[in-house]
Amino acid sequence: MKVLVAVKRVIDYNVKIRVKADNTGVETANVKMSMNPFDEIAVEEAIRMKEKGQATEIIVFSAGPAQCQETIRTALAMGADRGVLVQTDAELQPLAVAKLLKAVVDKEQPGLVIVGKQAIDDDSNQTGQMAAALLGWSQGTFANKLNLADGTAEVKREVDGGLENIKIKLPAVITTDLRLNEPRYASLPNIMKAKKKPIETLAPDALGVDVAPRLKVLKVEEPPKRKAGIKVKTVAELVDKLRNEAGVI
Template identity: 70%
Template sequence: MKIIVPVKRVIDYNVKPRVKADGTGVDLANVKMSMNPFDEIAVEEAIRLKEKGVANEIVVVSVGPAKAQETLRTALAMGADRAILVQTDDEVEPLAVAKILKAIDDEEQSGLVILGKQAIDDDSNQTGQMLAALLGRPQGTFASEVTIDGNSVMVKREVDGGLETVKLTLPAIITTDLRLNEPRYASLPNIMKAKSKPLANKTPADYGVETAPRLKTLQVSEPPVRSAGIKVADVDALVAKLKELGVA
């Protein structure tokens, strides 16, 4: 079985984003960028399925600028087999990304596509579900456990009140939640090896997908700031404050 894993280059998890003064977006100049954390979990899960002998090839895909190559190389160093960069400098919305991924899947014929549940930049949480819709396949979103079982896959999902297990026919789409696994670090020899793994360069036009945005961002601003309040000296003072609030 072939597994496709889309990965996105985003602002690093530990960096505090700053809104540009002109209100057009977030300042990404000279900011550390990394692979979206949920996508790392997706890459890891695909590698584990390959190690179990369930999958035989892992193709990683990124839609983004030339520098997204670095993100793909990271995935190759972790253990993916080959990469496709769909290069564009535009901001591509989830629907257009899903259309590109569908076109790639039409060529590649995957058994599973594993995606991060959301990217930590736009926080959309849409691409996996949209891809499932476009391919007419079942979707196991927010997965915390994935078990291949013959022609189907059991997915344990993180839902509001706890966990839910669904059985999906293959091929299927899975999106990852935090507890699915702990991604590995690429070793130095594997980082070197990744440099010679195949990476294909494509554009959205190669897949006949129009990437013009449907949503127009009119303005981006900082959220209202909360200022620090008071410090109390001890527990008694805290109890008094809580009583003032009427909660004790």
Template identity: 70%
Template sequence: MKALVPVKRVIDYNVKPRVKSDGSGVDLSNVKMSMNPFDEIAVEEAVRLKEAGAVSEIVAVSVGPAKAQETLRTALAMGADSAVLVETDETVEPLAVAKILKAVAAEIEPGLIILGKQAIDDDSNQTGQMLAALMDLPQGTFASKVLVEGDYVKVTREVDGGLETVKLSIPAIITTDLRLNEPRYASLPNIMKAKKKPLETKTPADYGVDIAPRLKTLNVSEPPVRQAGVKVADVDELVARLKAMGVA
């Protein structure tokens, strides 16, 4: 069984984003980029399933600029067998990404599509669900545990009330949550081997997908600066201040 793992190139989670002076978006110039953390978890889970014998081949795919090859090479170094880059310099919205992934999946025919529940740059949390709808496949979102049993996969989901376990027929789509696993670091030998693994490059036009944006960004701004805390002398003053703020 093959596993398809979409990965996205985003600003490194350790970097504080800067907004462009004209408010048109986030400034990406001279900023460290890396794989979306939730996608790292997805790659790790696919590798673990392969090590357990449930998956035979892992294909990583990314939609983005040519520099996204670096992100795919990271996935290859972590354990993916091959990669596909759907190259475009345009900003691609979740629906267009889902349509591209559907076309890629039609070629690869994976048993499992494992992707991060959301990307940390736009926090859309839509691609996995849209892909499941387009492909008419069962989905297990916010997965904290994945267990393949024959022609089925059990997914333990994180929900508001606690945990929910669903049994999905394969092929299926899984989106990963933070508690699913701890991604491994790519070793130097694996990084060197990743340079020799196959990486195919295509474009959205090759799949007949229109990536024209449906949304228009009106303005991007920094969040308001958090106000400094205030020290109080005793409990009575604290209660008085809370009442004045309408909290107590």
């Protein structure tokens, strides 16, 4: 079974985000970029499937500028087999990425698609669900644990009330949560091998997908700075402030 994993190039989680001076977005020039952490978990899960003999090939998909090849190479160094980059400089929103993902799935015919539950830059948490709907496939979102057997997938999901166990038919789209696994570090020999692994580059037009944005960002601002806390001497003073200053009671 082929497994297709989607990865996204995002600002590294250790970097402090800065808003552009014109408030049109966040600053990405000369900023360290890396693979979305949830996508790292998706890649690791696919590699573990291959190690168990459940997957025969791991294909890594990404969409965006040419620099996304670096993100794909990271996944190849972890253990994936080959990559597919849909190269575009357009602003990609979740629906456009889902359509591109569907087009690549139609081309590659994998038995399973694994994506991170959300990207840490926009926190949309939409692409996996949209892709499943476009494909007409089963979906298991927020996966905490995943087991494959006899053409089905047993998924333990993280939900607001705790954990939920579901069983779905393959093919399916799985979105990964933080506690699914601990991604491995790429070894130096594997990093060198990854340089020789193939990455196919496609254009959105070649896949018949319109990636024009449907939503417009009007303005991006930093959140207001939080005021310093104070100590109150009595419960009565606390209640007074909660009622008259905070307005929460």
